[in-house]
Amino acid sequence: MKRCAAVAERSSPRVPLIAGALALLVYALAFASPYGLRVLTVAGVYALATFGFQIVFGLGGALSLAQGAFCGVGAYVTGILGSRYGLGFEATFPLSMLVPLLLALPVGLAVLRLESHYFALATLGIAQVLHLLAVNLPDLTGGSNGLAGVPAVVLFGWVVPRGLPMAGLVWGLVALGGLIGWRLARGRLGRSLTMLRDDPLAAGTLGLDVGRLRLTAFGISALFAGAAGALAVHTQRVVSPEVLEFPVMVSILTIAIVGGRGRMAGAVLGAVLLLHLPEWFRFLERGYLVVYGVALLATVVLAPDGLTGLLDRIAVCLFGRRQRTPVETREPPLPLDLPDGMTVEGLRKSFGGVLAVDDVSLDLRPGTITGLIGPNGSGKSTVINLLSGLERPDAGRVQLGGREVTGARADRLARAGLARSFQAAALPAGAGVLEAVAAARLAFDPDAKTAEAHAGWALGRLGIGELAAHSCDGLPAALRRRVELARALVRRPVVLLLDEPAAGLTDGEKADLAALLRDLAGEGMAILLVEHDMGFLLPLAGRVLCLDRGRVIYDGPAGGVRHDPVVAAAYLGRVASA
């Protein structure tokens, strides 16, 4: 079993999932009582709401506690329009999706910039406000009593009866929603969101517009929630503030976690299990909650990756690991011709009272390699962070290809032709090598398949094409560096900033890296190389800058730096004797 678990990460539990769907269909058609169909219908409603949550939280990593509230808004839209204005399902259903979306967009603009728990708290606050409005606007919402008499679903004149027809309608929409969610998750959006979730900092430097991605995910989650809310109100025929209360949100969150984070199949599995679990123990009166809690805890302990993760492992044990279809490799298009490279003048950055970068100027010309050295803490990484948009300079001017880009966001700089690497290779945990490299093309290519083809080319260029199907986890340091370099290379950048790329490499690997960098420079790329290993750097770089306490203390040919007394003093703490 342990062996199975070790290789299960890239498998797909298609067989058990198809068998499960088939069993569910047979149960609904042949075995389920009206009560069973009702529980199944409610499970479908929760699955639909959780699809949206899987996108914003499971893939995007944003713990939105407003998902239950958006569901409630959808329910109120259907309740009010259906019971008060007699509108049919054809009108109320799309409007129930549209109103939460229109609510989510301005709210998202305001709160999506908040990080982790602050974002969660802000979205919880939104849910509370909506609940208060529902209670305190009785003329519109019916107040605490809510609105009774919501009609059943009427589709083009046909009243959909409860039981099998209603279950069929709900599960038909679940199938449609699941398919859309699945395609989104596997496509460019889903992969970009996963990248964002795993490493938001790196995502920006790969050209992904973090704000827009989060807002898109938030909006999509609201659409799904609104659809679920509309169906919920048709199944219970009354809408009241309970639909906006926190237990709805907790149910959605639990379904996502138990089912498997970020997986649409997980939303369905989780919803079916969590809605049926309490029903199986109803005979215990109020004691069912204890059994329900224990069963839930056992599920989380036994299947920490959710039920879909557990199915993955079982499927691998039973059917073996699914072989990845070899990807087509394609060379990415060459970059725009930016003859001016990157020009930096008078760059300055302080953190509190510490002046980290002070009046740094440099010129990265196409086809050249520039070295940036200095003792630890001299400001080298801060310079790279300023140039790549992860930090905003306090003063100074940066131009890329002749265009003013001072203070521009990381994603805009990346799309303008800048790429960078990090000191510690920033590869997403659990991701495959091909996916990790393809993530760097998501902001440029029309679809994930094209991005993978380009990633295949970059891996081949670095001589690690055979790693495409491997996981990034457990790769040796040298290979991780190569994969990260492939992520930078695949974008065909005009300017490449490398932060200690030779750290941890053997002499042979350093020689390979040096040859590659020379090739890249030969193709017209401007490279800034931050490095401590002078034996590696000096033969490569045409020009070297040395920083000390944020200031440039040497700017000249690589050959001269070894003999510069100021540089020696910065490194050794005294002036070297001539």
Added chain:
Amino acid sequence: MRRVLSLLIGLLTASSCLSPAARADDTLSFPVLVPLTGFLSLEGTSQRNGAVLALKQTPAGVAIASEVVDTGTSPEAAVTALERVAGSGTVGAVAASMLGTQMLAMLPLAQELKLPLVTVSGTASITEQGNPWVFRFFPGDAVTKAAHARYVVEELGKRQPAVIYQTTAYGQSGKAHLDAAFKALGVTPVFEEGVDPAAKDLLPVLTKALAANPDVLVLHLHSGPTALLLRQAASSGVTLPIVAGSAMHQPSTAALLEPAELKGVCAETAASPISGDTPEVKAFTDAYHAAFGKEPDAFALGQYDGMTMVLEAVKAGARTPDAIRKALSSETFKGLAMTYKSDGKGNMAHSAVIVCYDGASRAPKLVKRYDAPALAAK
């Protein structure tokens, strides 16, 4: 695809062979669907106990079954519970949740399934839906709030009430009826404010209410908030008379307070079984205590009376839900709390009482009874 279809057809065929045949069973089932968890668990448990105690009185020659299902506090859970019990045997009637939003959700399904719902919910709108399958054995807000307001104005002679109510369905419905009753009596409250049932400190709202110079505090709160406000009022030295809502009469509410903190406090309710005003009520209280180890309240007694009336109909020959519905709609029943008779909408209870605490014990004394004809506010 063809293999999948073959498998599906095979499974369907097998399932049709395996489906259990319809059972011939003469047992009449009376499920109890009440909130045993959540913020109404105290009241819901009283409701459950009242129904269960009543269902022990099995009429001769009739097999009776009952199942208790927790509905929590969500409408969705209540509808699911109703669907669940409807599919198990022949249901005669259902003891249904006292939570108004749950009742409103269950009503359309009950009508579709043709099942009488017997409840003690006070939410006015449940009997205003034109649904002939609901029967309320607890005076609605129109009755209790009229009695509440009349006691304040006519018996205490107060004309400047400060009203503090809950922001729940129970609270909003009661507040609306209090407003109407006070208006009919020519009185305008000097202060009105709703509080969330989750509020842990009611001193701010109490202070604001006192700042409006009222001559009486009128409460319409759930059990916990009622006890909290009374304790904070007592510790703040408030000497104004306080007339609370029906939650105050519950022994479980009084148990949260010292007798001294209850001195001078009155409450409206449908009945106060522990006040033991008749030998029959005292016998009920003793039986309830023996069965459940606690004191009954008006919800327990109302549900007990309701299910007893249902069983009386069964005794009289009603064997179907429709026959039971007809009996509940047309018969008069002298219960322990009062005499019940439908007003045509399912409102069976038309009396309310006022009880007051003397500061020495947690058992209140019945001080005023308001019966149906006189209840319309002047």
